[in-house]
Amino acid sequence: MKLSKRLMAIARMVQKHSNHGELADIGSDHGYLPVWLVLNGVISSAIACEIADGPIQALKKTIQLSHTEDKISVKKGDGLQPIIGSQLDMITICGMGGNLICQILDRDLSKLAVSTLVLAPNVNEGMVREWLMQHGWQIVDETAVEDMHHYYEIIVAKPGCMALNAKEIYMGPVLLKEKPDVIFKKWKWQTGILEDILKTLNESNEKHKMIHLQHQWLKEEL
Ligand SMILES: C[S@@+](CC[C@H](N)C(=O)[O-])C[C@H]1O[C@@H](n2cnc3c(N)ncnc32)[C@H](O)[C@@H]1O
Incomplete structure (x- = not known):
């Protein structure tokens, strides 16, 4: 399975910060990310979550074709709802706007035990950084990738405190440093x-x- 440049950059960030535990991918769509991560031994298992029926069908097909049914379960629902109560190593939320990512986190993240968030908003990255700062999360890593003439930023956060100024919120504390x-x-x-x-x-x-x-x-x- 060959991932797009954007999804490969996300997969590498998961690989860098993974404890080889269970990952939940929210808004998984075709499911390429969790399938690649399982096939490459980066994570032990995954829960692929989706709100829409079309992507759920695509997701099930990708899992079936890759023979990863024993390691990836599919759950239908809004945002983090399907995984409330789960003990997870990581959550990935990628390919959505920053405002939708914040809404999803805001609603249910406090009901979950998770050690790492990997977030890749398409737009409004600053909104995501501000949300993390205000809700007891610390940005530990960031990267950026250019794919098909678009630029994407990837943010990795762990529970903790950080104080970002307005410029760091806009441009990214790690991106500014590195x-x-x-x-x-x-x-x-x-x-x-x-x-x-x-x-x-x-x-x-x-x-x-x-x-x-x-x-x-x-x-x-x-
Ligand atoms: C553009 S796709 C991104 C797919 C994949 N995560 C990626 O980065 O390539 C966004 C997906 O998120 C799903 N989605 C949108 N809102 C959602 C929500 N509230 N809960 C779960 N999934 C959602 C959509 O159905 C769609 O399949």
């Missing part, structure tokens, strides 16, 4: 987007102030 090559490309691309937005906004506008500040943070790092 500065992997791809993040420069993302920041450069993002700078151009913010410049286009700024041209459309009046300087007295509150949104202009925020975007101007974000643009300044990006320029400081380029």
